[in-house]
Amino acid sequence: MSRSALRVRAAGAVDDGRLQLALQNATDRFALGRGLATMSVNWEELREAARSIRAGILSRLPEVLSQLADQVEARGGHVFWAADAAEANDYVASVARRTSTKLAVKSKSMASEEIHLNAALEAQGVEVVETDLGEWIIQLAGETPSHIIAPALHKNRHDVAELFSRIAGGDVSDVPAELCAFARERLREKFVNADLGITGVNFGVAETGTVITVTNEGNGRMVSSLPRTHVAIMGMERVVENWTQLDVLLALLTRAATGQPISVYVTAVTGPRRANEVDGPDEFHLVILDNGRSKILGTEFQEVLHCIRCGACLNVCPVYRQIGGHAYGSVYSGPIGAVLTPLLYDTPEAKELSGASSLCSACWQACPVKIPLQDMLLHLRTKKAPDARAAERVAWKAWASAWSSPRAYRASTRLAATAARMLPDAMGPKAWSEGRTRPRPPKGPSFRQRFERGEI
Amino acid sequence: MQRTEFLSRLRTTTPHNVAHPLVHVAEVPAVAYDQDLDDPVSAFMRNAAMQGTQVSRVGNPREFVGDVIAQLSAAGVISSGDPEVAQLGFEVFDRPRPDADLGVVGALYGIAATGTVVFHAGRAGGRSASLLPPAIVVLLREDAIVRDAGEVFRRMTERFPDGLPSQLVLCTGPSKSGDIELELTTGVHGPGRVFVGIVPASE
Numbered sequence: 001m002s003r004s005a006l007r008v009r010a011a012g013a014v015d016d017g018r019l020q021l022a023l024q025n026a027t028d029r030f031a032l033g034r035g036l037a038t039m040s041v042n043w044e045e046l047r048e049a050a051r052s053i054r055a056g057i058l059s060r061l062p063e064v065l066s067q068l069a070d071q072v073e074a075r076g077g078h079v080f081w082a083a084d085a086a087e088a089n090d091y092v093a094s095v096a097r098r099t100s101t102k103l104a105v106k107s108k109s110m111a112s113e114e115i116h117l118n119a120a121l122e123a124q125g126v127e128v129v130e131t132d133l134g135e136w137i138i139q140l141a142g143e144t145p146s147h148i149i150a151p152a153l154h155k156n157r158h159d160v161a162e163l164f165s166r167i168a169g170g171d172v173s174d175v176p177a178e179l180c181a182f183a184r185e186r187l188r189e190k191f192v193n194a195d196l197g198i199t200g201v202n203f204g205v206a207e208t209g210t211v212i213t214v215t216n217e218g219n220g221r222m223v224s225s226l227p228r229t230h231v232a233i234m235g236m237e238r239v240v241e242n243w244t245q246l247d248v249l250l251a252l253l254t255r256a257a258t259g260q261p262i263s264v265y266v267t268a269v270t271g272p273r274r275a276n277e278v279d280g281p282d283e284f285h286l287v288i289l290d291n292g293r294s295k296i297l298g299t300e301f302q303e304v305l306h307c308i309r310c311g312a313c314l315n316v317c318p319v320y321r322q323i324g325g326h327a328y329g330s331v332y333s334g335p336i337g338a339v340l341t342p343l344l345y346d347t348p349e350a351k352e353l354s355g356a357s358s359l360c361s362a363c364w365q366a367c368p369v370k371i372p373l374q375d376m377l378l379h380l381r382t383k384k385a386p387d388a389r390a391a392e393r394v395a396w397k398a399w400a401s402a403w404s405s406p407r408a409y410r411a412s413t414r415l416a417a418t419a420a421r422m423l424p425d426a427m428g429p430k431a432w433s434e435g436r437t438r439p440r441p442p443k444g445p446s447f448r449q450r451f452e453r454g455e456i
Numbered sequence: 457m458q459r460t461e462f463l464s465r466l467r468t469t470t471p472h473n474v475a476h477p478l479v480h481v482a483e484v485p486a487v488a489y490d491q492d493l494d495d496p497v498s499a500f501m502r503n504a505a506m507q508g509t510q511v512s513r514v515g516n517p518r519e520f521v522g523d524v525i526a527q528l529s530a531a532g533v534i535s536s537g538d539p540e541v542a543q544l545g546f547e548v549f550d551r552p553r554p555d556a557d558l559g560v561v562g563a564l565y566g567i568a569a570t571g572t573v574v575f576h577a578g579r580a581g582g583r584s585a586s587l588l589p590p591a592i593v594v595l596l597r598e599d600a601i602v603r604d605a606g607e608v609f610r611r612m613t614e615r616f617p618d619g620l621p622s623q624l625v626l627c628t629g630p631s632k633s634g635d636i637e638l639e640l641t642t643g644v645h646g647p648g649r650v651f652v653g654i655v656p657a658s659e
Contacts, residue, residue, distance in 0.1 A: 022637075029638055042488040052481035059470050062463040069459060075619065081462035133644055134635035152635055160636050180633060180641040187645065192554050208612065208620045218587065218631040218646025225583040225623065243609040244484050250605070251487045258634075261503075262570045262605070265646065266626035273622050278582040280622055290462065298467035364476075372476040 006352050009327040019154050023324050026153045031315040033259020034366065040261060046248050051370040053245045054306035058297065064206045064239050065288060071209025075271030077284040084291050085115035092117060092198070092231055095285060096126050099229050101195040105187075107213065107220040108132040109200025110309055111233045111289055113145065113331045114344075117198070128198075129190045131219040133183055137163060146325035146333070148311035149257050154324060187219075197227035197281065201234035202308070203249060204286070207242040209270055211286060214253065216264045224269050230281035232269070236288050237305040249308060252368035256310040292344040301376055304339050306369045313363035313373060319356050328353060335363035335373045342380055351387070354380035410448065417441040487606055489569045496568035496601045497654060504571030504652055507629030508642065511571075514653035517595055518544050521560055524593050524651050530557035534588075537581030538562025540595035540655065559585040559592040559647070565608055566601035566654070570628055573652060574608070577623035586627070591649040599657035 003011075013019055057064055069079040082088035096104065104126050106112065118128045118139075130139040134152035138145060140163045145151030152160075161174035164182055172182055199220055203212040211232045213220040224230050240246050254260045273280030296305055314320045314334030325333035329349060330341040338357055342350040354377045361374040385393075402408040420441050450456050471478055493499045497513075504511040514520040521544060525533060534553050535546045540562030561580060563573040573594050575586045586592055602608060605626070608615065631646030642648040 026638060040490050042485065045485050046487065048479055049481040049485050052479060053484065055470050055478055059468050061466050061468055065463060065466075066459070075622075079459075081457045081459050083457040083462065083465075087457060131645070132635070133633045137635065150635065150638070153638075155636075157636055157639075176636040176639040177641050179636055180644045184644050188554065191645075208616075210620055210624075216632045216634075217644045219644075221583075221587055221623075221625060222645055225587060243612040244606075247487060247606045247609040248484060262572060262626065262628050264507075264628050264630070264632050268620065268624040268626075269622065270620040270624075271622055274578055276581060277577055277622065279584050280577060280582065288462070290465070294465045294467070298469045300472070302469065303471045303473070370476075372473055375473060375475050 004352050005329065005349055006327065006356060009329060010323040010356070013323045013327045018156065019324055020322070022153055022156065023321055026147065026150055027315040027321050030149075030258055030311065031366070034256050034312055034315070035259075037255035037259040037261065041251060041255070043255075046252055047368055047370050050248055050252055050368060051306065053240070053248065054369050055303070057239060057241060057245075058237065058302060058305055060241075061236070061239075061297070064241055065236060067241075068204050068206040068209060068239055069286075069288070071206065072271065072284075072286050073209075075209050075284075077209065077271045077286055080285060080287045082287050082289045082291070088115050088233065088287050088289050088291070089117055089120035091287060092233075093120055093124055095229060095231060095283075096121060096196055097124070099195055099283070101126055101229070103127045103129070103190065103194045104196040104198055105129050105131050105190050105194040105223050105227065106135075106198040107200065107215060107223040108135050108151070109198065109233055110148065110331060111200055111235045112198060114235075115233075115289070115291060117233070126196075129187070129194075131187050131190070131223060132215070133180065133217060136183065136187065140164075140167065144326065144331065147314060148309055148333070148336075150311075154326070191222045191226045194223075194227045195229065197223035197225075197230045199223050199230070199232050201232050201238055201286075202253065203246055204234050204239040205241075205243060205246055205268075206239055210268050212246065212250075213267045213269075214250075214263045214265070215267070216260075218265050221265050221267045224267060225280055228281055229283045229285070230269070230272070231285045231287060233287045233289060236290055236293055238308075249369075253308050253310050256308075256312040256366070256368035296343050300379055301339065301343055303371050304336070304343065304373075304376060306371050307336055307340070308369060309336075310368055312366040312368060316362040316366040318358055318360060318362070323356070328356065335377065336371075339373055339376045339380065351380075351384050354384065413446070413448075417446065487604060489604060491569070493568050493603045496566075496603055497598055499568035499603075500566050500571055500601050501654070502571070503569065504629070507571050508632075509571060509629050509650045509652050511652040511654070514595075514655050517653060517655050520653045521546075521593050521595075524591075525558060528558060528591055528649075530591070532556040533558045533560060534585045535560040536562060536585040538576075538579055538595070540597065553584070554588055556589045557591065559587075559589040561586040561592060561594055563594050563596040563600065563652075564624075566596045566652075567603075567605050567608070567626070568601055569604035572605070572626050572628040575623075575625040575627060576621050577625075578621040583623055586625070587646060590643055590647055591651070592647045593651045593653065596652055596654050597657055598654055601654075
């Protein structure tokens, strides 16, 4: 049997010593930060409330989205309802054409990664520049994000210096502070000259028609302040009813993501600039994106739409921590990606992602909105069971029926114990038994045999 | 796609998970901070300093801003139209200047629990002065400091009866990035240095 695409990618990541170190460093730091931050507030109470808040919003989603749209429009903004990636991309492209956009700047947006917006805009001659430092680095490298909040964690300072030297046309130092200064200078030029600014949306607040973006670098604020047109792209589930709910979710988001009590910038945009303001966008557009999300509503997987994209589940996942984001072959990685990807895309590649989990439930424990990800991963495995090869299905069935009868169970354990004693060292889990003494079943009668004889 | 068509596709239910049943929480709890916020001004100063903001109580705002200008040897200074700045008698900027060394702005609120200042685009007359320069001076009235974000958020419609401004920004310390080997760097996009002067309520 040929190895699956997931296994090939994972094996590559596990063999990459530098990546292993970077993953360990980043995930440990974020997980530690989250752990400490949870002690600074009434964490468990807020988590439980957040789960209930998110469930309530989804149960009233049409009304809440309607209110958001009404409020955005009342403030002079435009709302576009995108059924899928193509509709969303076409709309943004049409805005770009109408505004004669040559240069677009973007702040980090998973939704725009999901719909491959950059490619759609570039296809019609628009230069698109990512402005989050990490996103810019991977854009220059022609790669995809490897972590929700640290997209370039797989790149070290030398890689970055090399990429920057290429565009500088000369050597750039590999000191992070100097690399940042270089990025500031280069990207500042882009911000000032851009015609179109594209942001994601961390939360849309229905009550006031406000979109919230959270950044540490301030690029989200730049992108929504300097170009004449601002387009915000929001996965349709990222809406909250009011600012009271936002208070709770924001308190959870940044603590769960990096351990910060709040991110450096929380930008709340409500419509385009007003008459008395010297700067700010003349046009504001909100794209509300479905792209497969409505298929998840009303199913046992609905809770995956509670996600606020903090990345906490990645940091604690024993599988993500080994294989990193790229191994998932999807924009969304880690436990959340392993659940969301196959629900959004019905492909064999996406389906196998539910196997990339030990079902240990660390993700659920870390999740600030308490999504039972491990239950969903198990459901996904159950759903793909009929796709297994006939031989595998027969083997599992035989095992199930054997262990349903005490006699067959006893026979099978006796057989297994004998076989394990006789098995030569060359067989069995080779990599595992390197550096370990392989345990052997003890000689003599088994527990069951001794119990039956009345010895125990 | 039209709104009605889009919304008609949305089935609505509540999640049903036998292993982890949903607990309905009727009342949204307040965020309870494990720190002393009874004196919001000192809590603000403590938390702002922790986030890398240079914060001080200021008797004479004009002198304070002058000191920062001298300290940074700032040549190009832009200022916002916030009332705290207007009182200084500085020129209010008329258009964004990307080359300024320092921005002088006022804050609508200070948030004690996180050491955050809040910028209001309408009040300031724009966004640039608090965003573009590598350093900013923020004048914050003592009586504008609230305990926590919830005190602003949970009374948003009351505080802004005519609707929200086009941009409201919560800013907590200098612009930060950890995107290169998680090493903390400041000022990659937003201001890398943030000075906050807390001015008496009567000013």
